[in-house]
Ligand SMILES: Cc1cc2nc3c(=O)[nH]c(=O)nc-3n(C[C@H](O)[C@H](O)[C@H](O)COP(=O)(O)O)c2cc1C
Ligand code: SF4
């Protein structure tokens with residue numbers, strides 16, 4: 114490939130950050146110091162070179178983490194090492210919020226001002242920083258702060274996440290100004306928040322009913338021996354005993370539906386991949402978890418990382434894949450650390466590798482980090498992200514089961530879906546199918562946050578009501594009245610207190626016109642400002658739209674503008690005209706967008722208008 118590199122050269126620090134990840138360049142063509150006589154006779158090209166492109170995102174991560182930004186020289190060097198045109202690499206680098214192609218101070222503190230955090234001190238913290246430190250994104254003396262969408266720590270609101278060049282990234286909950294001071298100080302020993310996580314696992318009563326969370330808070334997340342002592346790796350053993358076909362049959366008979374939002378039957382997906390003649394097959398664990406209000410996958414990964422590894426191994430075995438990817442959102446440093454450790458341990462003890470547990474099948478897992486893009490949770494955007502491209506969704510069909518990552522058959526599942534498979538194999542398909550309801554089998558994790566006494570991840574059996582779940586979380590804070598509950602996250606919708614007896618099942622949700630999505634239950638009492646929350650949701654979608662298709666790129670902007678006009682009283686025409694416009698934009702986005710982001714970008718706002726009368730002189 115004829116690479117048109119830029120003039121800029123990398124600094125020594127940039128070179129060593131990239132080489133630290135990719136290894137030293139083998140030839141002058143790849144950025145080695147000089148072209149040798151050998152280099153002039155042999156040049157690698159074609160497929161061999163193109164196959165390196167998937168290393169682009171981790172290489173950019175290395176650069177960003179090492180020196181704090183991606184300069185032209187640094188980008189040039191990465192491009193040369195991976196034979197990716199610099200313009201392409203620039204397109205990728207600028208796609209992700211965690212990367213900066215402008216020079217900036219080495220420490221960047223992301224302060225969550227999203228739905229759960231803004232009323233819980235997040236906005237106040239932003240104001241305090243603005244007043245006492247520096248305006249947003251301005252140098253505050255070797256560091257900057259920026260507002261951030263949900264950091265996936267809503268149960269510990271308000272949350273911050275800090276990128277610190279040359280030092281470990283940290284995420285902290287219950288954040289105050291002093292927490293910001295600690296993360297920006299030169300002291301390297303700032304610990305990640307261990308997390309409130311799953312309050313149910315901290316009480317003795319009812320613990321025995323936990324299935325998905327049964328090891329959380331009990332087994333040492335760093336010890337594979339402890340994991341095994343608590344039933345770990347029994348599922349792989351069972352799967353091998355019954356074989357891949359029967360494993361898929363068990364998942365099908367258990368009627369397990371995906372927990373990532375779309376509720377697709379997992380057995381059907383696995384069967385479709387397993388029977389594809391094209392090789393290789395891939396399995397992917399989708400741990401991107403960026404839906405505002407969602408944090409269940411983080412808690413599982415932090416507290417029971419080996420379970421995620423084992424479940425993906427079962428998926429690989431069943432689908433005939435020798436390689437799995439675990440794609441985790443970039444803002445989860447503790448979960449990343451624990452999973453990386455778990456993968457290394459599993460490899461070391463023969464639970465991953467050429468001959469898994471001596472059972473004669475090969476499987477290994479590569480951990481990939483996102484870099485701050487909600488859209489990368491959409492499965493086809495995630496494939497593009499792994500492949501080193503911009504995380505833009507693809508048109509479907511073709512579907513991932515035939516054309517997934519690298520164009521090969523791919524089974525992609527959410528973290529919670531996968532750990533449910535362990536339970537299917539533990540209790541048997543029939544027993545699993547008997548849990549919950551006819552249409553929604555098995556246990557389910559919910560992320561309960563906002564104005565409740567004990568926010569956290571709760572495990573219930575499908576069929577419990579919203580009221581029961583809120584009571585499990587200690588009820589509304591201070592016994593206040595509920596004004597609204599956001600179900601399913603920003604892509605979900607608001608319901609009012611009249612819906613508290615709604616059942617939390619897929620079929621009831623469909624019939625009742627509400628959504629469970631990724632299990633978000635964000636409770637708001639009378640003090641909440643729903644108009645403000647709707648504006649934040651509209652801003653979220655405007656920011657996160659990948660911009661690839663017009664209905665979503667333009668629609669998310671128009672939606673936000675119209676809402677602001679309603680709030681400021683500067684409507685074009687009457688209020689009714691604006692509401693009609695918002696409705697029309699919503700319909701266009703829903704019907705004509707390529708992917709689920711655009712299709713759901715108006716759902717929450719629409720529900721607030723239709724169910725609660727927000728913006729219409731009703732509740733606000
Ligand atoms: C904008 C958008 C974001 C998404 N984010 C996630 C995510 O963070 N995690 C996830 O598991 N699924 C997410 N999904 C759904 C995935 O595309 C896919 O359906 C899911 O990973 C399939 O897994 P499941 O069958 O186990 O649910 C998202 C979808 C859209 C449209
Ligand atoms: S709907 Fe939005 S996020 Fe999805 S492809 Fe279109 S522009 Fe991108």
Ligand code: FES
Nearest residue numbers: 225230264266267
């Ligand atoms: S971490 Fe702030 S809203 Fe989720």
